[in-house]
Amino acid sequence: MDQKAVVEACLKHSLYTWSATGKVDPLPVERAEGIWLYGPEGQKWLDFNSQLMSVNIGHSHPKVVEAMKRAAEGLIYAFPGTATEARAKLSTRLSELVPGDINTFxxxxxxxxxxxxxxxxxxxxxxxxxxxxxxxxxxxxxxxxxxxxxxxxxxxxxxxxxxxxxxxxxxxxxxxxxxxxxxxxxxxxxxxxxxxxxxxxxxxxxxxxxxxxxxxxxxxxxxxxxxxxxxxxxxxxxxxxxxxxxxxxxxxxxxxxxxxxxxxxxxxxxx
The missing domain is CATH 3.40.640.10 (Type I PLP-dependent aspartate aminotransferase-like (Major domain))
Known part of the structure; x- marks a missing residue:
């Protein structure tokens, strides 16, 4: 899809948060790397807001991409009542990082x-x-x-x-x-x-x-x-x-x- 078609389809078939329908002007983003966002027509924007203040280590960090690939090749979904290695490792690491006696997540x-x-x-x-x-x-x-x-x-x-x-x-x-x-x-x-x-x-x-x-x-x-x-x-x-x-x-x-x-x-x- 070209940029115009992408924007038109998004506006026609999806709703944007905190925006009046028909008045939003979405940013046409195709990919992101490091601190930069790239549009389908060669545009380049500095992501000064870190998306929703959440991309702390930048976009498409190689270690994150590799970890996601490994995860996709393993257990993709587990219902809440399971015990998994990922859950065990993350819970343990959080208990080490969060201050005080907060050790359950x-x-x-x-x-x-x-x-x-x-x-x-x-x-x-x-x-x-x-x-x-x-x-x-x-x-x-x-x-x-x-x-x-x-x-x-x-x-x-x-x-x-x-x-x-x-x-x-x-x-x-x-x-x-x-x-x-x-x-x-x-x-x-x-x-x-x-x-x-x-x-x-x-x-x-x-x-x-x-x-x-x-x-x-x-x-x-x-x-x-x-x-x-x-x-x-x-x-x-x-x-x-x-x-x-x-x-x-x-x-x-x-x-x-x-x-x-x-x-x-x-x-x-x-x-």
């Missing part, structure tokens, strides 16, 4: 699904139903994660899963919690504790955060915030879930963004 197909399962996990573990999340956040576009998401994309999808309580993070868009990191951290946590009291601490299972907020502004937390937040949630038996889908795996200078705050959360989601 549930495998999903992506970030939103990871957060969906984390919701079920924290509710069943605590016996509580409410979830705290922040307005300047994105946790996925599935039914439940769209409600966790605080930014305006959630609004057309409401009402959805009940029990989600949104709060302001340390960096509201217009309002300010203070002029210094110490002041911002202190005032935001005082505000958050009051919300917890209003909602009933014994009804709140967990709080979901992005340790570094992603699509809502690339917002690292102020100094002391993560440690203060973890201590506050521990005080009320509320679990902390760190959504590291965008910030994890070395993107902030440490393997996981929560490590900058000197904490270990109760649950980590990643993709």
């Amino acid at each position: 549930f495998f999903t197909l992506g970030g939103a699904e990871a957060n969906e399962n984390a919701i079920k996990l924290v509710k069943q573990f605590t016996g509580r139903q409410k979830i705290l999340a922040r307005y300047r956040s994105y946790h996925g576009a599935t039914n439940a994660t769209m409600q966790l998401t605080g930014d305006p994309r959630r609004i057309p999808n409401e009402p959805g899963m009940p029990g989600v309580v949104h709060v302001m993070d340390p960096w509201p868009y217009d309002y300010s919690f203070g002029d210094s990191d110490d002041e911002i951290t202190k005032n935001n946590l005082v505000y958050l504790e009051e919300v917890i009291q209003y909602e009933g601490p014994s009804s709140i299972a967990a709080m979901f955060i992005e340790p570094v907020t992603g699509t809502n502004g690339i917002l690292p937390p102020p100094k002391g915030y993560l440690a203060g937040l973890k201590a506050l949630l521990d005080k009320y038996g509320i679990l902390l879930v760190c959504d590291e889908v965008m910030a994890g795996w070395g993107r902030t200078g440490k393997l996981f963004a929560f490590e900058h705050g000197g904490i270990v959360p109760d649950v980590v989601t990643k993709a």
